[in-house]
Structure formats: structure tokens, C-alpha cells
Amino acid sequence: MIHRLSFEEVDRALCDIMSIPFKGPDYRPFGGKVVLLGGDFRQTLPVIPDAGREDSVDSSLTRSYLWNFCMVLHLSQNMRLLPNSINEEPFFDGMSFAEWTLNVGNGSIPGRSFHVNQPADWIEIPTQLLIEPSDDCLSTIAAVVYDAFAENYYSISYLAERSIVTPTNQNVLELNDHMLAMVPGSVRSYFSCDTVHSDSNDAAAISSEYPTEFLNSLSFNGYPDHQIDLKVFTPIILLRNLNPSIGLCNGTRMMVVYLGHYVIRAIIMGGTFDGKTVAIPRIVLSINDYRWPFVLKRRQFPVRLCYAMAINKSQRQTLQHVGVYLLKPVFSHGQLYVAISRVKSPAGLHFLILNEAGIPSNYTRSIVYPETFSELEESATTALG
Numbered sequence: 476m477i478h479r480l481s482f483e484e485v486d487r488a489l490c491d492i493m494s495i496p497f498k499g500p501d502y503r504p505f506g507g508k509v510v511l512l513g514g515d516f517r518q519t520l521p522v523i524p525d526a527g528r529e530d531s532v533d534s535s536l537t538r539s540y541l542w543n544f545c546m547v548l549h550l551s552q553n554m555r556l557l558p559n560s561i562n563e564e565p566f567f568d569g570m571s572f573a574e575w576t577l578n579v580g581n582g583s584i585p586g587r588s589f590h591v592n593q594p595a596d597w598i599e600i601p602t603q604l605l606i607e608p609s610d611d612c613l614s615t616i617a618a619v620v621y622d623a624f625a626e627n628y629y630s631i632s633y634l635a636e637r638s639i640v641t642p643t644n645q646n647v648l649e650l651n652d653h654m655l656a657m658v659p660g661s662v663r664s665y666f667s668c669d670t671v672h673s674d675s676n677d678a679a680a681i682s683s684e685y686p687t688e689f690l691n692s693l694s695f696n697g698y699p700d701h702q703i704d705l706k707v708f709t710p711i712i713l714l715r716n717l718n719p720s721i722g723l724c725n726g727t728r729m730m731v732v733y734l735g736h737y738v739i740r741a742i743i744m745g746g747t748f749d750g751k752t753v754a755i756p757r758i759v760l761s762i763n764d765y766r767w768p769f770v771l772k773r774r775q776f777p778v779r780l781c782y783a784m785a786i787n788k789s790q791r792q793t794l795q796h797v798g799v800y801l802l803k804p805v806f807s808h809g810q811l812y813v814a815i816s817r818v819k820s821p822a823g824l825h826f827l828i829l830n831e832a833g834i835p836s837n838y839t840r841s842i843v844y845p846e847t848f849s850e851l852e853e854s855a856t857t858a859l860g
């Protein structure tokens with residue numbers, strides 16, 4: 476979800492362009508232009524460092540003055556779960572899979588609490604979705620989601636239909652390293668060029684205070700790492716909009732076919748541009764993190780391996796096989812709902828859950844802030860939805 480301040484900024488810009496007063500009786504939202512927004516308030520909220528519940532909810536569009544001008548159109552059919560016998564038959568507690576998914580998103584599945592004074596937000600995951608953990612949980616979930624990997628590691632259709640999702644980047648890295656090691660061929664490592672940029676008078680001092688080795692060690696959500704290890708045939712996800720007109724958008728998944736010095740060539744997996752070969756260049760990314768008194772300029776390919784993805788990054792993906800790897804429970808609104816709503820059918824959804832004591836469990840946390848979508852009043856219904 477995009478932060479409400481971004482919409483408000485667009486509103487101001489359009490009012491300016493259209494010469495519409497931003498305040499007063501003549502104000503018209505978005506400068507009088509009709510704007511169509513699409514989204515699901517059950518999904519994750521913008522990531523705000525160190526934010527509590529109130530700050531997170533406050534970032535939602537429903538908390539903006541613009542919301543007063545929105546007409547809500549509800550979609551009523553889950554198009555990802557195409558009608559078939561598995562999707563329509565009772566799945567859990569008398570609910571179909573689509574109903575169960577929606578109830579998890581709405582926070583209406585009765586939960587329980589495992590600690591005194593903690594919310595009862597741990598819900599039961601149906602047994603048929605559970606993978607039996609072993610001593611090596613990582614290999615276990617990898618083997619279930621990427622079955623017959625040795626025969627299929629180079630197949631686009633095989634890679635396009637699967638991924639493992641997990642709440643933290645640490646688990647994402649471990650899973651991707653594990654899968655990369657199983658792909659035949661040599662690794663090509665790409666190292667970023669990191670520099671410090673500061674507008675303050677002591678820019679030179681800041682530069683010398685933070686040596687290159689330190690800058691290289693920094694890792695940021697949504698940005699490529701200093702070192703990217705790839706092999707031909709590995710799946711990657713694009714981290715920036717490079718050229719939407721040819722399918723190079725933030726979140727596009729591709730399979731690497733050539734690892735050059737200046738360019739990576741890859742084939743797009745899924746979507747309108749499925750099968751198209753594209754070239755990805757290095758770009759300079761500006762990283763402005765509140766923890767550091769400088770802007771980090773990182774020149775690197777804006778990609779990351781995607782055998783596994785962070786749950787937040789997996790939004791917008793549609794897959795046949797999804798592994799949900801929960802060594803720790805989710806920590807934010809909508810994450811469990813996003814994880815379970817990536818699949819086309821429950822037959823392709825596999826959970827591996829450990830509880831706080833590291834013991835296999837069929838309960839996991841589902842965090843839902845109902846106030847995020849409590850203001851969605853039905854004002855019209857579409858036929859498509």
C-alpha cells in the first residue's frame with residue numbers, strides 16, 4: 476500500500492497544474508481529475524521504521540482528507556482462485572478456501588492467546604496445509620516447494636509458478652543461498668560501488684568517518700545488497716521501475732539467461748510481458764536512512780534472487796506453489812493474509828511453522844488492524860469484482 480502522503484502530494488500537484496485552489500469551497504480533489512485507485516486494505520501497510528500500530532494505520536489512505544471524496548466500489552469475486560472443485564469444496568470449518576482466506580484478512584477467524592495479557596490473535600492453520608518439519612526446516616520447505624528441482628531448475632514455467640515467502644529478510648537470504656547452491660554452474664558475483672553524499676558543511680568529515688567497507692556492509696529493505704551472487708537460470712525480482720512500457724516494473728520476476736559485465740539479460744516470467752527477453756543495467760540508487768547522517772549512493776543491479784521473498788515483497792504475485800516459512804510469526808498487519816492469498820488453489824499452499832520454543836505448531840499469529848478498513852462503506856458494487 477502506498478502511504479497516504481504520496482496521494483496527498485499528487486493531489487496538491489494536480490491542483491497546482493489545473494489552477495484549482497488547494498483550500499476553500501472551490502477545491503476539487505486531484506485538481507478535478509477522476510482518479511481510479513485499486514487496492515485491498517487487508518494487505519500490508521507501508522513500512523515505517525519503528526512505527527507503532529497508530530502510526531501504521533495513520534499511513535492508510537482511509538486516514539487522509541482525500542478519503543472523504545472517494546466512492547468505494549467493492550470487488551466480490553476472487554479472480555486468482557479460478558472456479559474449480561478444490562476451490563469450491565468446504566476447506567476448513569465449513570468454509571471454502573476463498574472464504575477462509577477472506578476471513579483471515581478480515582480478522583474474523585477466532586484466535587487464541589498463548590500468553591496472559593496478549594491478544595488472542597494466534598489462529599489455527601488447517602492440517603492439510605502443514606508440512607512436517609524436520610531437523611533441517613529450511614531444506615524441508617525447499618524440497619516441498621521446489622520438488623524435482625534437479626530436473627527443472629532451468630525451466631521458466633517451473634520457476635514462474637513457485638516461491639517461498641517468509642516475514643524476515645534474514646530467512647529470505649538463507650533460503651535463496653540454499654537454492655542457489657543447488658543450481659549447477661559457477662556463481663557470478665556483482666559488487667556495488669557505494670559512496671556517501673551529504674549536503675552539510677562537514678561532508679568531507681562524514682565521508683572519511685564511514686569507510687567503504689562499512690558502507691558495503693549496510694543492507695536496506697527494498698534495495699540491492701553490496702554483493703549479489705547469481706547463476707544462469709536463477710530467478711530474480713526487479714526492485715525498481717526501470718521501464719514499465721516493456722514490463723520492467725518493481726516486482727517483475729525474471730529468469731537470468733546471461734550474466735555480463737555491464738548488463739544482466741533475463742526472461743520475464745508471467746504477466747503481460749511473459750517470455751520477453753530484457754536487459755537490466757546497473758543504476759545508482761539513493762538510500763536515505765534515518766539512522767545515518769548521509770545519503771548512500773549505491774551503484775548496483777536493482778535485482779535480488781527470488782526463490783524466496785519477504786511477504787511484503789510478494790504482494791501482487793500470483794503463484795501455483797507457495798511455501799509459507801514461519802520460524803517466527805508475522806509481525807505486521809495483513810502479512811499472513813498476503814502470504815495465503817498468493818496461490819491459485821489451496822493444493823499449492825504449504826506451511827512450515829515453529830512456535831516460540833522452536834517446536835512444530837499448527838497455530839500462528841495473524842495480525843489484523845480492523846480500523847484500517849472499518850471505514851469502507853459500500854457505496855456501489857461492480858459486476859467485475
Ligand SMILES: Nc1ncnc2c1ncn2[C@@H]1O[C@H](COP(=O)(O)OP(=O)(O)OP(=O)(O)O)[C@@H](O)[C@H]1O
Nearest residue numbers: 514515518553554555556789790791792793816859
Ligand atoms: N477478469 C479476470 N479474469 C480472469 N483472471 C483474472 C481477472 N482479473 C484478475 N485475474 C487474475 O487474478 C490474479 C490476480 O489479479 P491481479 O494481480 O490483477 O489482482 P491484485 O488485486 O493486484 O492482486 P493482489 O493485490 O492480491 O496481489 C491474476 O492471476 C490475474 O490474472
